[in-house]
Amino acid sequence: MSKIKVAITQHACSESYAENLESGLNGIKEAARQGADLVLLPELSMGLYFCIKEDPDYFDMAETVPGPSTKALQLAAKENNIIVVATLFEKRAKGLYHNTAIVLDKDGTLAGTYQKMHIPDDPGFYEKYYFTPGDMGFKPIDTSIGKLGVLICWDQWYPEGARIMALSGAELLLFPSAIGWEPEETNEENNRQRNAWVTIQRSHAVANNLPVLSSNRVGLEEDKVNKMKTKFWGSSFITGQQGEILAEASIDNEEVIVAELNLNHTEQVRRVWPYLRDRRIDAYEGILKRHIDK
Amino acid sequence: MSKIKVAITQHACSESYAENLESGLNGIKEAARQGADLVLLPELSMGLYFCIKEDPDYFDMAETVPGPSTKALQLAAKENNIIVVATLFEKRAKGLYHNTAIVLDKDGTLAGTYQKMHIPDDPGFYEKYYFTPGDMGFKPIDTSIGKLGVLICWDQWYPEGARIMALSGAELLLFPSAIGWEPEETNEENNRQRNAWVTIQRSHAVANNLPVLSSNRVGLEEDKVNKMKTKFWGSSFITGQQGEILAEASIDNEEVIVAELNLNHTEQVRRVWPYLRDRRIDAYEGILKRHIDK
Numbered sequence: 001m002s003k004i005k006v007a008i009t010q011h012a013c014s015e016s017y018a019e020n021l022e023s024g025l026n027g028i029k030e031a032a033r034q035g036a037d038l039v040l041l042p043e044l045s046m047g048l049y050f051c052i053k054e055d056p057d058y059f060d061m062a063e064t065v066p067g068p069s070t071k072a073l074q075l076a077a078k079e080n081n082i083i084v085v086a087t088l089f090e091k092r093a094k095g096l097y098h099n100t101a102i103v104l105d106k107d108g109t110l111a112g113t114y115q116k117m118h119i120p121d122d123p124g125f126y127e128k129y130y131f132t133p134g135d136m137g138f139k140p141i142d143t144s145i146g147k148l149g150v151l152i153c154w155d156q157w158y159p160e161g162a163r164i165m166a167l168s169g170a171e172l173l174l175f176p177s178a179i180g181w182e183p184e185e186t187n188e189e190n191n192r193q194r195n196a197w198v199t200i201q202r203s204h205a206v207a208n209n210l211p212v213l214s215s216n217r218v219g220l221e222e223d224k225v226n227k228m229k230t231k232f233w234g235s236s237f238i239t240g241q242q243g244e245i246l247a248e249a250s251i252d253n254e255e256v257i258v259a260e261l262n263l264n265h266t267e268q269v270r271r272v273w274p275y276l277r278d279r280r281i282d283a284y285e286g287i288l289k290r291h292i293d294k
Numbered sequence: 295m296s297k298i299k300v301a302i303t304q305h306a307c308s309e310s311y312a313e314n315l316e317s318g319l320n321g322i323k324e325a326a327r328q329g330a331d332l333v334l335l336p337e338l339s340m341g342l343y344f345c346i347k348e349d350p351d352y353f354d355m356a357e358t359v360p361g362p363s364t365k366a367l368q369l370a371a372k373e374n375n376i377i378v379v380a381t382l383f384e385k386r387a388k389g390l391y392h393n394t395a396i397v398l399d400k401d402g403t404l405a406g407t408y409q410k411m412h413i414p415d416d417p418g419f420y421e422k423y424y425f426t427p428g429d430m431g432f433k434p435i436d437t438s439i440g441k442l443g444v445l446i447c448w449d450q451w452y453p454e455g456a457r458i459m460a461l462s463g464a465e466l467l468l469f470p471s472a473i474g475w476e477p478e479e480t481n482e483e484n485n486r487q488r489n490a491w492v493t494i495q496r497s498h499a500v501a502n503n504l505p506v507l508s509s510n511r512v513g514l515e516e517d518k519v520n521k522m523k524t525k526f527w528g529s530s531f532i533t534g535q536q537g538e539i540l541a542e543a544s545i546d547n548e549e550v551i552v553a554e555l556n557l558n559h560t561e562q563v564r565r566v567w568p569y570l571r572d573r574r575i576d577a578y579e580g581i582l583k584r585h586i587d588k
Binding site (some may be wrong): 117118119120122124133137139154157158159160161163164167168169192193195196199200202203206207240242243244272273274275276278279280281283284285286287288289290292294 | 413445487496500534569572581586
């Protein structure tokens with residue numbers, strides 16, 4: 001398949017697993033109704049963003065893959081004949097957890113998983129406490145519409161991940177996200193942050209001549225004990241192979257956005273802008289260093 | 295020095311070396327008059343963009359470094375007490391040529407050079423005919439205001455170069471460019487291309503938390519024999535450490551643009567957005583491959 005329709009659901013999350021699952025299922029249904037072949041849900045959309053706080057009890061929310069959420073979403077994929085890309089808190093073994101994306105093909109089969117490789121940690125985003133960094137590397141997942149380069153949130157700031165996905169044959173880059181503002185920050189700083197987030201992800205489309213889908217949640221979430229607050233900034237978007245915005249959502253509404261893509265267009269754009277031809281692989285060893293000290 | 299003022303000259307070029315040198319010198323003077331510590335000239339601004347055609351006679355324009363252009367610009371740097379970053383067609387040895395950036399410090403000394411690493415080649419931009427790809431790697435150049443990560447035009451599409459410059463201690467990224475449209479292209483396609491060019495360079499600021507300066511020429515240039523035409527799109531710009539645009543030039547006027555930068559701000563932004571902390575250097579080997587085949 002070369003011409004496809006892709007969708008993103010942008011929604012808020014609550015304390016209720018059932019409610020969040022329903023929001024996801026409604027988004028999947030709406031995306032299918034609009035003729036989408038694929039729908040991307042926001043990061044960890046089955047609950048509040050629990051990494052706002054370090055709490056040992058929260059590990060109880062982790063589940064195996066496949067497990068209850070995978071099964072519910074597999075059913076939805078099959079019923080709606082649509083590829084579903086979602087993320088969840090994966091329990092891989094006793095005391096070993098990942099932030100994991102699952103890709104469910106149109107027939108409901110689990111096409112593959114991706115474990116978040118870059119794990120953030122800063123006040124209100126305590127992910128290093130919960131998630132072991134992935135050890136599967138950057139591998140596209142084969143589906144009935146093409147190879148999906150799924151990356152997760154913090155991964156989006158790293159051109160390396162997107163590049164390796166592209167070199168491995170990814171035809172589409174997908175970024176489920178949960179990113180927001182500290183409500184006390186100035187508007188000016190908020191705009192700089194949101195624009196940087198859009199820019200870096202559009203740049204992965206530009207550098208690799210691949211469409212990019214980025215899904216984010218909306219809404220204010222607050223931890224009553226540590227008083228941390230995050231206002232998730234929405235702004236989910238879909239770009240074409242030159243980073244051009246094809247569809248974008250608002251900063252605060254629940255929405256399903258849809259765009260048509262032609263995956264064959266990558267070949268045409270790469271002929272005009274042949275970046276892959278000219279990479280200096282003989283001079284990139286520095287990339288494998290933490291810092292290049294004198 | 296942490297607070298600096300930087301400038302870009304955007305100008306058109308003609309067949310006359312003397313005229314082009316004068317445009318450069320006027321830009322340098324104007325930048326200094328506005329209090330700039332550094333000024334960046336467009337790529338190969340001493341002549342028409344000769345790579346519009348493959349012509350063996352054009353190799354006669356190449357000059358050694360140092361040579362006449364270096365000396366003229368060294369004098370201008372010293373007289374105006376300003377760092378000058380320019381590029382020229384370097385003759386390194388008999389039959390061996392580079393597209394080379396020279397960095398002249400405020401006292402006129404040649405602080406260092408950078409040879410363009412990624413060499414493009416497409417109709418009207420026949421650079422592979424003229425320039426051997428650089429073999430010096432991506433090394434920042436030490437100056438009295440800080441370490442400059444100078445890259446040249448086609449390099450701007452490669453996150454790898456910017457990243458290695460950043461890991462090597464660059465405090466500022468600079469991109470002298472000569473990029474334009476085929477005049478027959480649609481406005482829609484022209485906008486996509488120009489936006490992609492701005493986006494990818496802003497993304498190097500975002501990914502590395504470094505200011506970016508990008509200088510481009512303006513004007514229509516045409517080769518009478520092969521009928522190739524390029525309308526250089528100007529749009530020179532300066533960003534801060536989050537990719538925010540601080541100054542930008544028009545698509546068709548000759549201009550000098552100026553912005554203030556605080557190089558110490560990189561440390562602050564990197565504490566809030568600690569990308570360098572979390573790079574997966576254990577999982578980036580794929581970057582060193584041409585393509586990752588199964």
